[in-house]
Structures are given as structure tokens and as C-alpha cells.
Amino acid sequence: IVIAQNCGDPEAEVNWFLRQMGDKMNYRVALDDLSQEPKGLMAKNWLTASGSRGIPASYVVDKTGKLAWFGHPLNLERVVALCLAGTYDQKSEAEFQAKMADLNKSLAQAMKEKNADAALETLNKMDEVNPFAKIDHGFQKSSILITQKKDYKSAHMVLGQLADREYKDDLAAINRIVISLLEEEDKSQRDLDLALRIAMQTTEGDGKEDPARFALVARVHAAKGQFDKAVEAQSKVVQMSKTAQKFDAQKVL
Secondary structure, eight states, rough: OOOEEEOOHHHHHHHHHHHHGGGGGOEEEEEEOOSSTTTOHHHHIITTTOOOOSOOOOEOTTTTTTTEEEGGGGHHHHHHHHHHHHHOOHHHHHHHHHHHHHHHHHHHHHHHTOOHHHHHHHHHHHHHHOOGGHHHHHHHHHHHHTTTTEEEEEEHHHHHHHHHTTTTTTTTHHHHHHHHHHSSSGGGGGGHHHHHHHHHHOOOSSOOOOOHHHHHHHHHHTTTTOHHHHHHHHHHHHHSSSSHHHHHHHHHH
């Protein structure tokens, strides 16, 4: 069960935000209690009490009803998977955090020294310790390959492998990868064919009638100068969109 908890904001502001987000927020949202605590009871009893520095902050309550973990949501997927499998424990978590701290220190040193090979080797080790963060490590590898080694082919290969393997069914991850390929600073080195292939594969198969998938395809076609195909894809976005989002989709068209 996923619950988004508002901390300290009035109900009217929360409702406005939910209307803006629309279908992007497909989970429960709980309001904070401002009647007894001006800053909110949840903000006081969870955010402040846990020592969290701010938001976003995530909390995992295990099967026994106990608080198992809290931290940044970037680490949430790994912790939830361990809790559901019944393999999460504080000792192992402390060992994991220590390993990652050492690797992050090594990565920072390699980056400071502009030692691309050492940085890439460290990121590969980070993949082994924390496979749930492979996409973030992948973007770091891609950036290093481009900025320090000017090796665009290898950088694109890293992103393509992520799209084809670990994240092939993760639309949010695919979006990040495709947008990254489209927004490379040196436009002459962009691999738009790869971007289109990755975007297109999100629309193939049953159960993939999602306007966001075709909006991504339309954007890549436009980047390639294939405006007829871009219009065709964006027209599908308009047809699939609900009334609230249809106007925005039509503006793009």
C-alpha cells in the first residue's frame, strides 16, 4: 500500500495540486492534521522526529506494523523489495550503507582527478552492490563517456542496454533515457534512431494504449524532422487523452 502524506499544507492547496497532477498520481494522499499542531502532526511526529532534513522523505512500515526504514525515495524500491521478501534487517542495511559510502567516496575522488576509467569501474561495482540504482549509475556512466572520453557510441550503448534489459517495461525510465538522448548538447552526435527504437517499443503489444507512450514517439519523430509521423503519433495522444488532458495534447499537435 502506497500513501502520499501531506505535511503541513492546507487542504485547499493539496486539492489544487492533485488537480494539476491528474492521473500522474494514482495512489492515496492523506492530509496532515493542522488542528492541534500548526505545522502538522505528521510533520512533527514523523518528519521532525525521524531527523529527516526535508521532503521528499519516505517511510517503510513492515508486515509487523513497525517502522523498518526511512530515507530518500530514490532508495525506496530496494528497501520495499527486501521487506516484501522478508530479507530486510538493520545489520545488513548498515553494511550496505557502509559499502555504498566507500564507493561514493571512490567515485568522488575519481571524478575530482578526472580519471574516467576509475570512475566507470566504480560505477560498475555500484551496480553489483545496488542493482536497483542501475539507471542512475547508467546516466552517470553515459555522462562520463561523453564529457571525459568523447565516446558517444559507448555512452549510447549504455543507455540502450538499460532500455532493452532492466527497464524495458518501466515507462518512466524509458522517458528519461529517450529525453536524455534527444537533449544531448552536441546535436551532431545524437543517436535519434536509437531514441526512436526505444520509444517505439513502448507502444508495441497489448495493454499499451497509453497517450504518454505515443507522446514520446511524436517528440522523437519531430526531432528527426519527420513531422508527418509526429503529427500521426500526437493525434493518437489526443484521441487517447481524457478530457482534462486533451486540450494540452491538442496544443502540442
